[in-house]
Each structure stands twice: as C-alpha cells, then as structure tokens.
Amino acid sequence: MDIFDNIAKKLTDAADYTIKEAEKFTGTAKIKFAIMNKESSIDDLYLKIGQYCYDQSIDSSVDNSIPIQAACDEISQLQNELKALNEELASLKNYKICVECGTKIDREMAYCYKCGKQQ
Numbered sequence: 001m002d003i004f005d006n007i008a009k010k011l012t013d014a015a016d017y018t019i020k021e022a023e024k025f026t027g028t029a030k031i032k033f034a035i036m037n038k039e040s041s042i043d044d045l046y047l048k049i050g051q052y053c054y055d056q057s058i059d060s061s062v063d064n065s066i067p068i069q070a071a072c073d074e075i076s077q078l079q080n081e082l083k084a085l086n087e088e089l090a091s092l093k094n095y096k097i098c099v100e101c102g103t104k105i106d107r108e109m110a111y112c113y114k115c116g117k118q119q
Contacts, residue, residue, distance in 0.1 A: 024092060027092055028089065028092050028093065031085055031088055031089045031092070032089065035082060035085050035086065035089070038078050038081055038082045038085065039082065041078055042075055042079065045071045045078075046075070048067075049068055049071050049072070052064035052068050052071070053068070094107055095107060096109075096119065098112040098114065098117060098119065099119060100112060100117035101114055101115040101117065103115070
C-alpha cells in the first residue's frame with residue numbers, strides 16, 4: 001500500500017503545481033491584455049488631442065483647452081494604472097522595473113544594468 005500512497009502523493013503534488021502554474025499564466029495573460037487596452041486608450045486620447053489642436057488651428061474661435069486638459073488628465077490616470085499593471089506583471093514574472101529608466105531587471109539586482117540607478 002505504501003507505493004500507492006507515494007504515487008498518489010506525487011500525482012497530487014504534480015496536479016497542485018500544474019494548477020498553480022496555470023493560474024499564474026492566466027493572471028499574466030489578463031494583465032498583459034489590460035496593459036494592451038490601457039496603451040490603446042492612451043493612443044486614442046493622443047489622437048483626440050491632435051484633432052482638438054487641428055480644429056482649433058483651423059477655426060480660431062474654437063476653444064478646445066478644456067477637452068484637451070480633460071484628455072491630458074485621463075492620459076495621466078491611464079499611465080498610473082499602466083505603471084501599476086506593469087509592476088504587477090513584473091512581480092508575477094519575478095523581475096522588477098528600474099525606478100529610473102523602466103528597464104526590466106532581476107529582483108536581486110541592487111543597481112540597474114542599463115542606467116546604473118540604485119534600486
């Protein structure tokens with residue numbers, strides 16, 4: 001009976017490991033999808049700002065300063081959310097992001113290999 005218990009334990013351990021890795025993969029995919037959506041939203045806002053500026057240059061009576069400021073504020077908010085998502089992704093993938101230049105570096109590194117900033 002001992003050999004069957006041993007086999008059952010190994011199968012249970014393997015199943016637990018597989019489930020854990022699948023959850024990690026799913027979490028990573030969800031974060032990457034959210035990052036892609038945030039980046040797309042930022043790009044759309046940049047286009048809107050460009051359109052507002054163009055409209056204002058064509059017709060000087062148009063004042064788009066309020067919509068431009070609103071779009072800029074939204075971009076700032078999305079960039080903060082994007083930073084948080086990238087940090088979460090880095091944590092899942094066991095790396096960190098340099099506080100100075102944004103390079104992906106090993107968690108154990110005290111300095112960024114790209115810019116030299118102490119972490």
